[in-house]
Amino acid sequence: MTLAAPRLTGRPLIETRPMRHPDIADAGTMTKRGWWLVVLNVLLPGSAQVLAGSRRLGRFGLGATLTAWFLVIVAVGLALFARPTLLWLTVGAGWFSGVVLTAVQVLLVGYVILWIVLTFDTLRLARLVKIPGLSKFALPVVALVLLGLVGSATGVAASYVGTARSTISTIFGSSGPSLPASDGYYNILLLGADSGEGRDSMRFDSISVVSVNASTGAVTITGIPRDMPNFPFAEDSPMRDPDLVGFDYRNYFEGHSDPDCGWGSGVNQLTNAVQVCREDDGASLYPDAVAQGSNPEIEATKDAAEGILGIEIPYYVFLDMKGFANLIDALGGVDINVTERLPMGGPPPGSGAHDVESWAIGWIEPGQQHMNGDTAQWYARSRYTTSDWDRMLRQRQLQQAILAQFTPQTVLTRFNEVATAGTAIVQTDLPQDKLPEFFDLLTKAKDQQVTTIELTPDHGVPETDIDFSFVHQLVQTTLHPPTATPTPTP
Template identity: 65%
Template sequence: MTLHRQPHHTTTPPLVQAEPLRYPDTESVRMMTRRGWWLVAVNILIPGSAQVLAGRRRLGRIGLRSTMFLWFAAIVGIILAIGARQALLWLFVGGGWISWVALTLVQLLLLAYALLWLVLTFDMLRLVRLVRVAPLARVAIPLVAVLVLTLLGAAAVYGASVVGSSRSALTTVFGKGGPSLPPSDGYYNVLLLGADSGEERDSMRFDSISVVSVNAESGAVTITGIPRDLPGFPFSEGPMHDRYPDGFYEHDDEECGWGAGINQLTNAVEECTEGEALYPDAETQGSTPAVEATKDAAEGILGISIPYYVAIDMHGFAQLIDALGGVDIEVSERLPKGGGPAYDDQPADEWAIGWIEPGQQHMDGDTAQWYARSRYTTDDWDRMLRQRQLQEAILAQFTPQNVLARFHEVAAAGTAVVHTDLPQGKLPEFFDLMLKAKQQPVTTIELTPEFGVDEWNPDYEAVRQLVQSTLHPPAEDDEE
């Protein structure tokens, strides 16, 4: 009798057929390899889902809920950025202590999620069972998983560091501020000062003085340059007007100042024992008596209200330029670098430590600083034009992409060299105006002979009329 052996059929267990990711056939290298790649993919796309599919559901639910919350927060942020940008900016920029708390929470959430993703990724690799996959996949699967983790986790950590730097910068630069005021006659006017506190100076001097007027509706920007040596200027109503009712002239107060220029106000105020008494609220509002006196002078000269100031300390100016990656300037004439001649008529070749050559130049911070300061081979009017040119070049570098790419450097430089009394609550509105301003050309007024201003005997009534006609041109008035 012949015995016929029945063929042996291996049957796949029902659970393996129904849930191969959770109950894999560990004897099948092909199945285990495919399963491993699936777990890597879902861990990247939806962190936490790999654990849910592979059986470790408690950890998976934590990961999924965290992922869903992060997605929800991102979607809400996008919706607010499109439909309610002012509310979003107020929450994270203009809300004072509320913004501090919000930024801190965002920073902690990003760090916590980066840590959770690290845990989920290494737990996923454990669930893959690398010893059961194909030999090549034993190297490729963890390599891909760790590479993606490094890239995305590093992005989350970098985002957390950016949030932390933003919080620190907001606190440092805008920690003190004056009252939040509405626009004056349709404009926000901000005094922009280039302040030099170099080692050779006995006090802070304002070597670059201008007023930035921003239209509160259109964002159009007008910059008015005020020569630092402008003589006999008047003050608006206030303590300096009471002290100098006929204007600020040379040597009219030997105790508290010398020189007729507006850059001598530091000597006339802060070197005088009355400085703090003249402007008792200056320090608490993030300003100084000298700055407040300069505001009053600029108001008296231009005939407009100037509630805020921004000062850039030229001693650290180069740091900000370098943080932005340099600036592009078209140089019209050869300019020397250096502190100037040791005696009258000394040739520049004898004292110059270097030269800025004519033509298109990409300047680093040191070169840009010399470009703004150089005056010995040109006059103050040329110097003012170069400073205005440099201001516009810096503004051009403040693109979202450039600032984000160099955020830490820009934030560190900004907190070191920028001082202001702008209230933090105004930042959301100013942010929108800045976006509008970048789409329009900048109008400039220079109180120089080119604009009809006598450098030795200015007609301040004519100056005020010039400013008004520029800010409110007749065509605009007719439409109203």
């Protein structure tokens, strides 16, 4: 009986590729191979499987990795060379931006899960039991530490994306119409009030208008005293229609009041006059307000601010002082130069404001201070031993300090905290499609000094008998300063 000779196929009977078919008896080769697999799994996830494991899993992981790098390169390119497009895709395209952010979050989470699978499979392929010495223990430790670092960073990124999507949908879920800049400026009514217990209504403690130059990003903040009386409304305001309002607005100039409901002629009393004291809650005055993310008292205050300043104010931002301290803490505090000693707290009901030392829960001392949220809130609200005019100046100072804290480093390192605090206290009717443009203007504003206008006696505006034509001219001159006429050369 003759044995047939084996057929030659052109390939050796035993493959000698060390990555896929290593010599398990060679300790040095197994150690080097294990480290190479771990390094490849970190640098190019999926490549370890292509070389030494399941090629199907490896091709899937490698394809996901290359796709991820491609998307990162595209995002970086857009951020560097087409930032408006990137902002439009992520925050300014309405529901489509929500879809984009959701897709990004899902991809990030999915990639983290894939990386975990690839890492444990890489350790399996390394055959740790065949690796001698310390490398047997060092390899899995290094692989898992690197997985933790990269995976946690990706997880944080996914969390940020989810927070951004939730914040945008919550704050900008309903808004007014998207309008172009008015006379070169975006004018936004900035309101502050405390919705805490014991407040009979949401009367505004702080009223100002932020004017942002649509080209340069330069910011001008105009403070309106909350008790300013006898003010005009905008020409097209429904507050000028006595049939709608229930009284002639000109009587409001003369100090019209309603003692039964408890309101007077100050601008911050519009909350009661327009909403609280009306059976329809102001719906007949501003029927579209709620659907556009606002309410009747805010729209009436917009009309009042337009009449006072002589400019168009299409949008508002409302800050609820009840949660204001949380935003300050989320930003890491603010730096304020205190010029006068101020008490924290207030007198017990019915006791009056006398004998401050007996009821003050603390004092804000003069000098440069880094304030936490609670101290900053008392700094803005303190009304005893000081005047309303000084209080306005402190609020403006605090607004500028908060703006200074909105640096990219602060926002990135405290993103979730800032977003959560902002969602809780901010209401606005700013249209979402304006966000890319406003982000760009905010970036420009960071490098410029904020200009302030205070409508107080110290700045030529008396408490009563106000000449509003003077106020209009003051605002126009500040927003549009006259250019110097060049002197002709002889």
